[in-house]
Amino acid sequence: MKQRHPFVLRSLPYSFRVGIALLTITLLGGYIVSGLHLSWHYDNRDEEPGLTMNDIIGAYHGVQAPSPLVAALESGHPEDLSDPERNAMLEWLRGDRLSQDYDNLDLGENAPSEIIAFNCLDCHTRTATGEQSFPSVPLEYWDDIQSIAYSKDIQPAGENIVAMSQHAHAPTMAIILIVLGWLTVCTRFWKGLTGLILMVAAAGLLVDMAGWWITRDIAEFAYAVVIGGGIYAAGTTLLGLMIIIDCLLPAGKGAAESA
Numbered sequence: 001m002k003q004r005h006p007f008v009l010r011s012l013p014y015s016f017r018v019g020i021a022l023l024t025i026t027l028l029g030g031y032i033v034s035g036l037h038l039s040w041h042y043d044n045r046d047e048e049p050g051l052t053m054n055d056i057i058g059a060y061h062g063v064q065a066p067s068p069l070v071a072a073l074e075s076g077h078p079e080d081l082s083d084p085e086r087n088a089m090l091e092w093l094r095g096d097r098l099s100q101d102y103d104n105l106d107l108g109e110n111a112p113s114e115i116i117a118f119n120c121l122d123c124h125t126r127t128a129t130g131e132q133s134f135p136s137v138p139l140e141y142w143d144d145i146q147s148i149a150y151s152k153d154i155q156p157a158g159e160n161i162v163a164m165s166q167h168a169h170a171p172t173m174a175i176i177l178i179v180l181g182w183l184t185v186c187t188r189f190w191k192g193l194t195g196l197i198l199m200v201a202a203a204g205l206l207v208d209m210a211g212w213w214i215t216r217d218i219a220e221f222a223y224a225v226v227i228g229g230g231i232y233a234a235g236t237t238l239l240g241l242m243i244i245i246d247c248l249l250p251a252g253k254g255a256a257e258s259a
Contacts, residue, residue, distance in 0.1 A: 116139050208232055
């Protein structure tokens, strides 16, 4: 004999189901705001606009990278740049007066703006043409150069900060997933689908939480943090939508049979 589920949402009064649907909508809306908060919190750690992987890697592992200008100069680009000019540029880039000394008149011909103007602008302007031209990397103004002049030294959050944050997030996120999973089991949707979504979302949350610590030693694991968090968010969203749909649809015959 086939056993019926002991409780289904459809058996509840419609006003009660609407209340559950509204609470679920509020919960999902809160997750959207949390996602925006995370984006704003990690944004611009690498001094580049928008949320990038360097921002996330920097938060959990740290990022130390020389500026693209330093890397280019050390690799011998441009080839016809004299040694005194190259050394002057490297000394400027490794100092702490990048903006002040960019066009410092006291430096004369060794001012970075003068060196760049005479040696770089043939290829690095927005209107440059030819095989050796790089209009996508203009060096005409300080605003252009600023984004590639600074070296990156992003320090990760301390272990105590990570522990405190995870202490708040991990239990809350797990409990929310349990509640959503249980409510979804009580809907009219196929239980196998609910179980699959719940299992995948739970695995995503585990990878996300574990990744906070693993990434401290292995920078590449930051991608697992992003993927795991994305899977958890997608899973909770799907479960929430299934609950909302079930609560707002007419009860149908199944409600009377389960009552």
